[in-house]
Amino acid sequence: MMPIYSETVMSWKMLLIMLPAFISMALGIGASYLTGEDVTPLLVIFLPVMVIVLDMMQLRIEIDEEKLKIRSALGLLGRKTIRLDEIKLVRISKGWMSCSGMIHYTYPGKACVLVERTRGWSVSFTTNRPGELAKTLRTLGVPVVGGFP
Template sequence: MVAIYSETVRSWKMLLIMLPAFLGMTIGIGASYLAGEDMTFLLVFLLPFVAIALDLMQLKIEVDEERLKIRSALGLLARKTIRLDEIKLVRISEGWMSCSGTIHYTYPGKACVLIERTKGWSISFTTNRPEELAEVLRTLGVPVVGGSP
């Protein structure tokens, strides 16, 4: 399916939060190497740590004719697909911390989107283009509250 709406929300703050741990692991690997110690343990944990840090840096939101998809950069931690016919109501509120679903993907942004489903848990995420997202969802027949200028 071709995406009708696509947006990527990025957060460089996540990288800044992870930077001290990344530097600490790098210094530990260097010190272990210089001391002639085995670095296997540190290297084994460094690779997943870097993958998680990269994964948390961005969130991609796509809407096609049948689904709304939420994915993190690598799709390791955040990966959710919601069929549009499962959506009971979409609430769009100003401010990226203004809503909280059972499953919550938060990045600094302009607005927060809360999806109430007919079955399953509610889901919320951040968007920087709430007006466009609301218009696309309304066009596809999804009830939307808020999101207009």
């Protein structure tokens, strides 16, 4: 189904923070290999860490007629789908650290969206387009509190 609303929230800061660690690990693996050491344990740790960091660098938010989908870049760790009829209330607050659900996807952004569900845990995530997101959800019949013009 074609999404009505789609947004990608990225965090390049995470990559910049992790870059020195990646370079250090790569240099350590290279130095160990050149001295004849077994680098298998280092590679076993290095590759999953790289995949996890790259996966969590961006968040994709999509809304269609039936569902709200939240996915990380690769969809390995960050993955949540909420049916619109399960949503009790959506609260949109200014500032990316202004709300916290039981499941929370935090990236620097303009606003925080807290989705309160009729059953299951609440979910929160950040957005850079709170007005558009609120308008889309209201159009689909979801109760929204907040949301900036």
